[in-house]
Amino acid sequence: MDKTVLVVDDQIGIRLLLEEVIQQEGYKVELALNGKEALDKITTNKPDLIMLDYKLPIIDGPTLVKELEKDNLIIPTIMMSGLPEKAEDDVQNLKSVKKTIGKPFQLNDIRQLVKNILE
Incomplete structure (x- = not known):
């Protein structure tokens, strides 16, 4: 079964960067730009992991x-x-919160973190 990661961030650059990195690891990616949009997507299709901006x-x-x-x-x-x-x-x-990470983050840290949580 494909694992899905929902990336929620109001900055398009971060959304696109995370989408690319997570897809390279073989996961499906959904994007949302605010908490309301994320909530709507989650009720329709529950992701396996959420990468969520704090603010x-x-x-x-x-x-x-x-x-x-x-x-x-x-x-x-x-x-x-x-x-x-x-x-x-x-x-x-x-x-639900497994880890809090600071921005800017290292892409290799993200890869490892996502993999550790989803495997």
């Missing part, structure tokens, strides 16, 4: 994860943030 328009990263967990949807999530320490404090009680 997003409409619904931010932590709020999106809380909404999903409230509905008992626990999807492994990698939280991305320019302020990783603050993000980590905010999401430490969320079961």
Whole structure:
């Protein structure tokens, strides 16, 4: 079965870069530019992993994860943030968040992280 990664970021450059890197690893990629769009996509087609920006328009990263967990949807999530320490404090009680990474990130770290979570 193909594993799907949902990449949620309001910066097009980051979305496209992550899409390319994750597809190279053999996974399907869905893209969303804000938490609302991500929520709509998740209800239609649940991904195996979410790469989620911490600070997003409409619904931010932590709020999106809380909404999903409230509905008992626990999807492994990698939280991305320019302020990783603050993000980590905010999401430490969320079961879905497997890792918080700082931006800018190393592409090899992303490859390894995605692989570790999905395998």
